[in-house]
Amino acid sequence: MSDPEYDVLVVGAGNAAFSAAHSAREQVDRVCVLEKAPAAELGGNSYYTLGSMRATYGGLDDLRPLLDELDEREAATFDLPPYTVDDFAADMLRVTRGRTDPTLMRILVEDSFPTLQWLHRHGVKFKLQSDNQVFEVNGRKKFWGGGTIATVGGGIGLIEQHLTEAKTTGIDVRVEHQMTGFLVGPAGAVEGVVCRTPAGEVVIRAKAVVLASGGFEADARLRAVHLGPGWDTAKVRGSRYNTGEGLMSALGIGAQAYGNWSGAHAVAWDINAGPYGNRVLTNKLQRHSYPFGITVNIEGRRFVDEGEHFRNYTYAKIGSAILRQTGGLAYQIFDQRGVGLLRTDYGHEGASQVVADTIGELAQKLGLDPERLERTVAEYNAAIGEGTFDPTTLDGLRTNNVEPPKSNWAQPIAEPPFVGFPVGCAITFTYGGIRIDEDARVLDQGDRPIPGLHAAGEVVGGLFYENYPGGSGLMSGAVFGRRAGATAARYARSRA
Numbered sequence: 075m076s077d078p079e080y081d082v083l084v085v086g087a088g089n090a091a092f093s094a095a096h097s098a099r100e101q102v103d104r105v106c107v108l109e110k111a112p113a114a115e116l117g118g119n120s121y122y123t124l125g126s127m128r129a130t131y132g133g134l135d136d137l138r139p140l141l142d143e144l145d146e147r148e149a150a151t152f153d154l155p156p157y158t159v160d161d162f163a164a165d166m167l168r169v170t171r172g173r174t175d176p177t178l179m180r181i182l183v184e185d186s187f188p189t190l191q192w193l194h195r196h197g198v199k200f201k202l203q204s205d206n207q208v209f210e211v212n213g214r215k216k217f218w219g220g221g222t223i224a225t226v227g228g229g230i231g232l233i234e235q236h237l238t239e240a241k242t243t244g245i246d247v248r249v250e251h252q253m254t255g256f257l258v259g260p261a262g263a264v265e266g267v268v269c270r271t272p273a274g275e276v277v278i279r280a281k282a283v284v285l286a287s288g289g290f291e292a293d294a295r296l297r298a299v300h301l302g303p304g305w306d307t308a309k310v311r312g313s314r315y316n317t318g319e320g321l322m323s324a325l326g327i328g329a330q331a332y333g334n335w336s337g338a339h340a341v342a343w344d345i346n347a348g349p350y351g352n353r354v355l356t357n358k359l360q361r362h363s364y365p366f367g368i369t370v371n372i373e374g375r376r377f378v379d380e381g382e383h384f385r386n387y388t389y390a391k392i393g394s395a396i397l398r399q400t401g402g403l404a405y406q407i408f409d410q411r412g413v414g415l416l417r418t419d420y421g422h423e424g425a426s427q428v429v430a431d432t433i434g435e436l437a438q439k440l441g442l443d444p445e446r447l448e449r450t451v452a453e454y455n456a457a458i459g460e461g462t463f464d465p466t467t468l469d470g471l472r473t474n475n476v477e478p479p480k481s482n483w484a485q486p487i488a489e490p491p492f493v494g495f496p497v498g499c500a501i502t503f504t505y506g507g508i509r510i511d512e513d514a515r516v517l518d519q520g521d522r523p524i525p526g527l528h529a530a531g532e533v534v535g536g537l538f539y540e541n542y543p544g545g546s547g548l549m550s551g552a553v554f555g556r557r558a559g560a561t562a563a564r565y566a567r568s569r570a
């Protein structure tokens with residue numbers, strides 16, 4: 075059966091997809107969003123996020139017009155230094171070791187703040203991340219690590235606001251439409267998609283298509299093939315529907331594979347979490363306060379520099395480090411000084427944790443060798459050098475003559491009771507994808523645009539390698555979704 079033609083068809087229903095749909099709707103009338111999942115599970119990976127969006131700004135006055143929730147009395151206690159284009163670019167270059175695509179990176183960085191403004195005009199509400207991105211030092215509340223602004227209601231709120239805007243502007247949203255392939259015309263242009271639905275196969279035609287269907291992180295076989303041994307055992311932090319059909323279909327019609335296909339965003343995750351994202355707890359299963367304690371493997375030994383940098387610049391690679399350990403297991407250990415700095419996520423009902431008055435007792439409860447863990451803690455404590463602890467800066471309070479080192483925030487594990495959190499690896503999204511140009515047009519093997527095909531979000535490769543600055547994923551989805559929608563709409567109008 076065949077459906078009426080759309081101007082622009084968007085495959086996917088996360089933040090990148092809705093950004094593309096809103097942008098296309100500014101120019102054309104008939105826009106459709108296709109979602110593989112049922113209505114109750116719509117939203118892709120975006121639904122499971124904190125809603126953090128990394129963007130440039132000159133200070134609080136730049137952000138104030140965008141903030142739908144701001145207590146001005148509390149704001150008077152904030153220290154919010156500028157986060158410039160150069161700052162954002164330097165962070166991207168550092169965490170990717172210079173491998174980020176320079177053109178895409180520059181677009182992400184330079185368009186980040188204008189895209190926040192554009193999203194706000196389209197009904198997305200923002201607030202300061204003053205709960206988990208602020209520490210109080212000398213009576214001032216200091217933001218750190220470039221994590222400043224997030225959507226009201228987190229990822230759940232973000233998707234709800236996108237849906238409201240889509241309904242208001244007349245964008246069709248179809249659920250339970252699993253894309254199985256593209257319609258390609260005799261001249262090689264993409265002219266729609268084929269979908270599997272509860273009613274059978276459906277052909278949906280469009281003048282232009284935007285692919286925003288995410289990566290392949292929810293497919294265990296593809297993880298093992300591309301990421302390597304053991305990755306089939308990782309849990310999935312977000313949507314179980316991101317299994318790569320759109321990405322593989324694009325490669326099947328000649329799209330160029332691009333980016334870090336053996337790399338992925340993967341985090342420390344509550345060991346007792348389910349195999350896929352939890353629609354109620356969403357991001358509350360993450361365990362990101364490791365800079366303020368130590369992390370050991372099942373042998374009771376440390377294996378990472380917990381204080382390498384702010385967690386915003388290390389949390390996306392900590393999951394990979396955990397997966398490489400025996401059994402893919404690790405244990406975050408804190409004393410009461412560290413407990414006082416834990417993110418609010420650690421406190422949800424049912425969180426996996428163990429409490430004990432001694433390190434030996436803690437080891438027994440965690441199933442670790444008490445003597446080995448006691449030795450690890452003693453060696454770590456003895457290696458701590460001189461300095462002043464400050465969680466809002468790279469304070470240089472480090473260890474000496476111990477491997478691996480801890481480069482910042484090294485405080486003794488000495489004040490009982492001690493708390494241990496068993497953690498595993500959860501994959502968020504894959505870094506490998508397809509290549510796009512500066513207008514978000516999908517490129518073929520010869521670097522030529524495939525007519526009628528555009529892409530945004532996690533299906534795009536080239537931005538992130540091995541690591542990732544927190545909040546840049548949602549920002550990338552919005553920046554390139556906006557571009558993809560606008561370019562697709564112009565292309566559709568040219569075919570009218």
